[in-house]
Amino acid sequence: MARTLVELFYDVVSPYSWLAFEVLCRYRQIWNIDLRFRPAFLGGIMQATGNKPPAMLPKRAEYMLKDVKRMAKYYQVPVQISEADFQRIIGTSSLGAMRFITAIDMTQPQYLEALSREFWIRFWSQHEDISQPENMLAVAGQAGLSSELSRKLLEMISSPAVKNRLKETTEEAIKYGAFGMPAVVAHLNGKPHLFFGSDRLELLGSFIGEKWLGPVPSVPSPKM
16 A cells, blocks of 8 residues: 655744654654655744744743643653743744755755754753754764764755755745644645644544554564
8 A cells, every 4th residue: 555645844943843753753663654854944934824933922822831841741752841942932043953954854864854853852952052053063963964064064054055945845835734833744645634733643643544552652563
């Protein structure tokens, strides 16, 4: 049976994107899917759709603080969030980081998963900056990239090719109906179907004919 293409549009400034990322990584060994990571720019989606970050709306920020803590515990992903993070989020541009991640996707995609994860860990677990060049290089080192490759990627983030790829991916997410992140798109029967948020993965499974086995499923042993 043909595998279902599932695309995850994400930005490392989004904690909910990290939750969806880790859970889908677990399920790609269980569900009959081809999982494709699509680094995009959340700021561009927000601007294009007129959406606002939850941190800018007091009641939503209050709820998000509780929600992310509950979700992180449920999904067993080490997101650490506090009220102080809201100003940090608003004051941090992820554009450089997402261009850096886009550059690795274009040149050495085998590092894409590890690099994305390390950006989330640095920003959401260690509460450290991801916007400055030296910090991007540090993240790349943690992901196992050589110093030579890391510096090459840093040079690439100002290139038209990388800028255009990130812009095109962001526009593609918007075309699918994204207004925030994570945006998960399942391609079924020749049509794209958008699922927004990290709490729609059980519904995603049902939609594509797969079974939800909880947030941390056991990977079945290979048949002999």
